[in-house]
C-alpha cells in the first residue's frame with residue numbers, strides 16, 4: 001500500500017472497485033500477481049532492461065532556453081516523453097503490464113482504445129514479446145482512426161470494431177471487460193490510463209512513476225534543488241500521476257494538472273471533470289466526473305482525442321480533495337497556440353494533449369522569477385496531430 005492509498009484500493013473516498021462478481025475475481029487475481037512481482041528483483045531487472053534498450057530511457061530533462069528567454073520568468077524544463085519509442089509516455093505502462101502478463105504465464109493480451117494511441121503501444125509490445133493481441137475499438141472510432149487501425153494490424157494485432165451503442169470508447173471498454181471476465185485465466189487486460197477499478201490505477205501509477213523519478217533526479221543534478229512547479233496534462237491522468245507521485249512528499253513543489261477546457265468551461269463543451277465536474281462512479285471506480293442534468297455521464301469535447309474522457313483517475317481526485325495539487329483548464333485555442341509556440345521556439349512539435357500543459361506553463365512562467373523553475377511533461381510528440389492542425393488551419397478554425 002502506498003502512502004496515498006488511504007485504504008486498500010482507495011485514495012480518500014475515490015477509487016475502489018464497483019464491478020460484477022466475475023470481473024472482481026479477475027481483478028483479485030491480477031492484484032495478487034502485481035503484488036507478487038512488482039518488487040521482485042528479476043522482474044525489475046527485466047523491466048529496466050527493456051526500458052533502456054527498447055523504449056530508450058532515460059529520456060532528457062531538457063532546459064528550454066529559448067522559450068524561457070522569450071517568456072522572461074521561470075526556467076522551463078521539458079521532460080521528453082515524446083522521445084520514447086512510439087512517441088509518448090504510454091509505452092512505459094504497456095511494457096510494465098506486458099511483462100507482468102508474461103510472468104503470469106498469459107499469452108493473450110486485450111486492450112481497448114479510443115483514439116488508437118494506447119492500442120498502438122499495446123500492439124507494439126505484444127509484437128516484441130510474441131503475444132497474441134486483441135484491441136477493441138468502437139466502430140466509429142475505428143473508422144475515424146483508420147491509420148492507427150492499420151498500424152495495429154501491421155504490428156500483428158487483431159482490431160475488433162465494436163458495433164454496439166454509440167460505437168465509441170465506452171462500448172469498446174464494455175467489450176473488453178466482458179472478454180476479460182470470461183477469459184482472465186489465459187488473458188491479460190492491459191489498461192491504458194490511471195483509471196478503472198482497483199488495482200489498475202495503482203498499477204499504472206507504479207509503471208508511469210519512472211517519469212517523475214527521472215525528472216526529480218535530473219532536476220536535482222542540474223539545479224541542485226527541487227523544481228518549484230511540476231505541470232502535466234490530465235486525460236485519464238497517467239502521464240500526470242507518473243510525474244507527480246514522486247513529488248507528493250516534497251511539499252514545496254507545487255503540482256498543477258491541466259485539463260482540457262475545450263470550447264470553454266462555461267459552454268459545457270470540455271472534458272475537465274476536476275475543474276467542472278462532481279464525484280460519481282464511472283467505469284467501476286469513484287472519481288470526479290462530468291455529469292449531465294440527469295446525473296448521467298455527460299458528453300465531452302476536446303481538440304485532443306487523448307484527453308477526451310468524462311472521468312479522471314481516483315488519485316488525482318484525491319490530490320484535488322486534499323489540496324495537494326491544483327487543477328486548471330486550458331482551452332482548445334490556447335493549446336493550439338502553444339503547439340505552434342513550442343514548435344517555433346525549440347524545434348519540438350508537442351502532441352496536442354501535451355500542448356495543454358505547455359500552454360499553462362506559457363502563462364505561469366512570466367509570473368515567476370528567473371530563480372524559479374517549472375518542469376513540464378511533454379507526454380508525446382505531435383507528428384500524429386500535424387494533419388489535424390493543418391486541416392483546421394485550412395478551415396480557418398485556428
Ligand SMILES: *Cc1c(COP(=O)(O)O)cnc(C)c1O
Nearest residue numbers: 193235236237238239306353380
Ligand atoms: C493518451 C495521451 C495522453 C492522455 O493520457 P493520460 O493517461 O492522461 O496521460 C496525454 N498525452 C499523450 C501524448 C497521449 O497519447
